[in-house]
Amino acid sequence: xxxxxxxxxxxxxxxxxxxxxxxxxxxxxxxxxxxxxxxxxxxxxxxxxxxxxxxxxxxxxxxxxxxxxxxxxxxxxxxxxxxxxxxxxxxxxxxxxxxxxxxxxxxxxxxxxxxxxxxxxxxxxxxxxxxxxxxxxxxxxxxxxxxxxxxxxxxxxxxxxxxxxxxxxxxxxxxxxxxxxxxxxxxxxxxxxxx
Amino acid sequence: xxxxxxxxxxxxxxxxxxxxxxxxxxxxxxxxxxxxxxxxxxxxxxxxxxxxxxxxxxxxxxxxxxxxxxxxxxxxxxxxxxxxxxxxxxxxxxxxxxxxxxxxxxxxxxxxxxxxxxxxxxxxxxxxxxxxxxxxxxxxxxxxxxxxxxxxxxxxxxxxxxxxxxxxxxxxxxxxxxxxxxxxxxxxxxxxxxxxxxxxxxx
Numbered sequence: 001x002x003x004x005x006x007x008x009x010x011x012x013x014x015x016x017x018x019x020x021x022x023x024x025x026x027x028x029x030x031x032x033x034x035x036x037x038x039x040x041x042x043x044x045x046x047x048x049x050x051x052x053x054x055x056x057x058x059x060x061x062x063x064x065x066x067x068x069x070x071x072x073x074x075x076x077x078x079x080x081x082x083x084x085x086x087x088x089x090x091x092x093x094x095x096x097x098x099x100x101x102x103x104x105x106x107x108x109x110x111x112x113x114x115x116x117x118x119x120x121x122x123x124x125x126x127x128x129x130x131x132x133x134x135x136x137x138x139x140x141x142x143x144x145x146x147x148x149x150x151x152x153x154x155x156x157x158x159x160x161x162x163x164x165x166x167x168x169x170x171x172x173x174x175x176x177x178x179x180x181x182x183x184x185x186x187x188x189x190x191x192x193x194x195x
Numbered sequence: 196x197x198x199x200x201x202x203x204x205x206x207x208x209x210x211x212x213x214x215x216x217x218x219x220x221x222x223x224x225x226x227x228x229x230x231x232x233x234x235x236x237x238x239x240x241x242x243x244x245x246x247x248x249x250x251x252x253x254x255x256x257x258x259x260x261x262x263x264x265x266x267x268x269x270x271x272x273x274x275x276x277x278x279x280x281x282x283x284x285x286x287x288x289x290x291x292x293x294x295x296x297x298x299x300x301x302x303x304x305x306x307x308x309x310x311x312x313x314x315x316x317x318x319x320x321x322x323x324x325x326x327x328x329x330x331x332x333x334x335x336x337x338x339x340x341x342x343x344x345x346x347x348x349x350x351x352x353x354x355x356x357x358x359x360x361x362x363x364x365x366x367x368x369x370x371x372x373x374x375x376x377x378x379x380x381x382x383x384x385x386x387x388x389x390x391x392x393x394x395x396x397x398x
Contacts, residue, residue: 105311
């Protein structure tokens with residue numbers, strides 16, 4: 001009916017009030033309230049990249065851990081605020097009074113022990129003995145799957161607590177596409193064909 | 196009405212005001228205001244009754260003037276010393292060096308109770324034992340750090356220091372350093388996928 005665009009505008013002008021036509025034709029831009037020209041920017045700091053906060057775990061795999069000082073650790077480990085020891089424990093069922101002996105005699109007393117159990121386990125009967133033993137030694141403990149234990153250790157360490165992580169590498173890893181891409185970026189050149 | 200009158204009067208009042216004021220200000224000694232007539236009469240009566248005392252009052256008294264010249268105002272104040280520095284029992288700190296982070300992340304205790312060991316010492320004896328078991332034996336460790344033998348054996352059984360391997364050619368990207376045949380495989384979750392196009396027909 002109104003094939004001419006001018007006619008369309010004319011029809012609108014008749015039907016709509018003037019203000020609504022102005023709104024449609026004039027491009028408006030408002031200053032966003034959340035950003036005030038760089039005065040107070042929101043910043044994020046990555047704990048693992050702060051060198052003076054101590055040793056932290058950057059990643060884990062089924063064979064070991066990568067720390068934030070560019071060291072890859074193979075196997076289970078006992079990680080202290082600024083030092084790391086190998087721990088000859090393969091499975092959470094091997095964690096006993098004997099394998100935790102070092103932690104019970106360290107002076108000053110350890111604030112908290114974070115035990116990474118490896119995989120998430122439905123049967124938590126193994127934890128009763130660990131809890132009982134460490135309570136007898138007046139030590140507090142946190143038992144978590146390694147995936148959760150690593151960030152817990154990092155955070156507690158960044159707070160400056162005397163935290164010890166007893167980490168066992170997990171046996172199965174649910175890797176996302178992002179994880180696989182990051183791994184490839186680290187170990188090979190993405191744009192080179194693999195032989 | 197009064198306002199109108201004062202408006203008329205004011206210019207005449209203020210006529211040549213500035214120069215008249217300057218004339219009075221520029222005088223060397225101000226002329227005293229005249230006294231009341233009654234006061235003036237009384238002063239004259241006193242002068243007539245006792246002229247000597249009156250003359251003496253007007254004259255300058257040399258002795259009193261001399262006394263006045265000898266009067267001086269001086270002030271003495273003691274400088275207070277800070278009371279804290281003299282306290283021998285609790286002296287103020289003299290070391291002003293900045294605080295340094297301890298090497299192992301924790302402040303080492305001065306006194307270690309029997310049966311316990313500091314982290315650096317523990318790391319030391321673990322390293323030494325695995326480097327040379329004969330030289331740094333279990334008995335030797337027990338004796339040196341006053342630890343129960345059973346605990347030391349367990350520590351040495353379960354805790355070891357790492358052997359460090361540095362790749363020879365550092366220019367290459369990091370190589371996978373795990374076992375060549377993986378004992379565990381990475382599991383990827385299978386999610387349900389949305390079919391593209393027609394729904395499946397049951398057969």
